[in-house]
Amino acid sequence: MLIKHPKPAYRKWLKKGALVLFVVEGACFAGSYCLWYKANTQRDFRKYLRDNFPFLLEYYYKTGEILNSQNNIRHVDQAYWEQE
Structure with a gap:
């Protein structure tokens, strides 16, 4: 058994x-x-992150720059927000 x-x-x-x-x-x-x-x-969402969670937006930009050295989203966003 x-x-x-x-x-x-x-x-x-x-x-x-x-x-x-x-x-x-x-x-x-x-x-x-x-x-x-x-x-x-969405650029508006990035603006929301800049106003409320700048450390998250900085992490997003740095990750993009590490993965692609040609990434210029940070500069395009800053120029766009300065024109507003």
Whole structure:
């Protein structure tokens, strides 16, 4: 006769924890992508970020400059906002 051994309780918690971690990570990635897309396509949203969250806008500009040295969105935005 086969003897069944119960699985340890920590395995159940470990699987649920990993699942929650993956779901939260996926949600954070989707949210950050949505914010990046909005900042990348809408100058008004970048102005909102400049007025309310300047550190986020600075991070956005620096990331763009690191990935593409030809990126001049910062200068175009500053010139546009100075004309307003």
